[in-house]
Amino acid sequence: MVLIWFFLLGSVIGSFINVVVFRLHSKESITRGRSKCPSCGHQLAVKDLVPVVSFLLLRGRCRYCGNLISWQYPLVELGVAILFTIVGFYHLGFSASFLDSNLFILFRDLLAVSALTTLFIYDLRFMEIPDEISLPTIVACFLLGILGGMDWRIMLVSAFIGLGFFLLQYLVSAGKWIGGGDLRLGFLMGVLLNWTSLIFAIFLSYVIGSIFALWLLITGKAGRKAQLPFGAFLAPATIFSIFFGQRIVDWYLNLLR
Numbered sequence: 321m322v323l324i325w326f327f328l329l330g331s332v333i334g335s336f337i338n339v340v341v342f343r344l345h346s347k348e349s350i351t352r353g354r355s356k357c358p359s360c361g362h363q364l365a366v367k368d369l370v371p372v373v374s375f376l377l378l379r380g381r382c383r384y385c386g387n388l389i390s391w392q393y394p395l396v397e398l399g400v401a402i403l404f405t406i407v408g409f410y411h412l413g414f415s416a417s418f419l420d421s422n423l424f425i426l427f428r429d430l431l432a433v434s435a436l437t438t439l440f441i442y443d444l445r446f447m448e449i450p451d452e453i454s455l456p457t458i459v460a461c462f463l464l465g466i467l468g469g470m471d472w473r474i475m476l477v478s479a480f481i482g483l484g485f486f487l488l489q490y491l492v493s494a495g496k497w498i499g500g501g502d503l504r505l506g507f508l509m510g511v512l513l514n515w516t517s518l519i520f521a522i523f524l525s526y527v528i529g530s531i532f533a534l535w536l537l538i539t540g541k542a543g544r545k546a547q548l549p550f551g552a553f554l555a556p557a558t559i560f561s562i563f564f565g566q567r568i569v570d571w572y573l574n575l576l577r
């Protein structure tokens with residue numbers, strides 16, 4: 321079962337994403353330096369770094385200082401593992417034959433879900449969408465799309481629709497509703513989605529965002545003026561739309577006819 325390999329690869333990438341998020345924020349080198357416990361600074365051994373498994377075996381505590389390990393680690397590892405499995409299934413089905421599938425688009429989707437997950441966690445934690453992630457992802461996904469036989473003009477048009485939509489709000493609100501990072505994310509969404517699923521993704525992110533805001537208001541966790549991590553709604557909506565956007569749009573248009 322090739323899907324198991326997607327799952328394992330995803331859990332390793334998820335573990336890497338956890339490292340990237342924190343090191344990017346503290347401006348540490350991502351590739352250099354061994355992983356350390358954020359509480360006691362003890363260097364971690366390979367047995368402490370097995371995705372999900374280590375967390376369970378250690379019962380969520382550091383082997384050296386006993387402090388609690390954030391739930392973010394196993395959740396992201398598991399989440400990316402599941403997303404990679406979905407990408408694998410979406411492209412290969414049960415056939416497990418790579419020959420029938422478009423490897424460039426398969427790779428683009430793996431890259432896209434990894435980058436979007438990174439942006440999602442980063443925006444949730446630090447209320448910012450780092451260009452170090454969004455800009456290289458735009459270039460890479462655009463090139464992989466062309467290699468995979470997609471029309472670069474169509475990708476560019478929907479990318480500019482994504483950019484334009486957020487640029488409009490950015491200008492109207494003088495940068496108060498959304499930040500500059502959201503503009504780059506909007507462009508990336510357009511590269512990944514055609515314009516109909518792009519509109520669906522934007523709509524979906526507003527639905528997720530409204531539910532989240534309502535929940536904050538009801539539970540009293542934040543006042544009316546609290547800033548919302550908008551990228552944290554756009555990222556999952558984009559991932560969802562990569563796989564289901566077109567189907568849902570088609571289904572909806574059929575209803576209208």
Ligand SMILES: [Zn+2]
Pocket residue numbers: 357358359360361362382383384385386387
């Ligand atoms: Zn520790």
